[in-house]
Amino acid sequence: GQNIDQPTEMTATEGAIVQINCTYQTSGFNGLFWYQQHAGEAPTFLSYNVLDGLEEKGRFSSFLSRSKGYSYLLLKELQMKDSASYLCAVRDRGYSSASKIIFGSGTRLSIRP
């Protein structure tokens, strides 16, 4: 089966740091994505991890541990515009060498002044 877990909601303060965790159990694993989605809008790509370790991209970093089925997204120097849902997604195996991209339910992050 496939299961992706992340906290439903988080709150953080402007200028601070927040870590959003994601754990997954899938029949196959070929990479993990993080997407940002503002309410009513399309998800936009933040990061992609396929190997263990930390990927840093500006204020956002993403970490992956394949042995633990665990990832986190780290957001630094939080800004009000970072208030959004953050979606963890795992690239699983479909058939004919295709892949299913399975999303978690998302973490709604609220930034307070």
Next chain:
Amino acid sequence: DSGVTQTPKHLITATGQRVTLRCSPRSGDLSVYWYQQSLDQGLQFLIQYYNGEERAKGNILERFSAQQFPDLHSELNLSSLELGDSALYFCASSPTPTGANVLTFGAGSRLTVL
């Protein structure tokens, strides 16, 4: 503009009806994914096509069907609509079938079933 075009943006219809949602992938992308997002829910994977062929299937109801045409645009057909089918339907595209590339999402089609 992400380059992925979805029409219509909004659609209101009644239970029992049938609707068709359309998606044009980003130029150069051969793979199309369909997702359903109900209110305050995550993205539920429905189905994936690559260059006209079905490549992966998720929790797509039998009342729903999709296809990808030779010009690579895709259509998602929803029939015998129920209230619970009200949702945002997103299409995403990528260059390859393996999803190794980033998925680029369209703006979505918001379906309301009354």
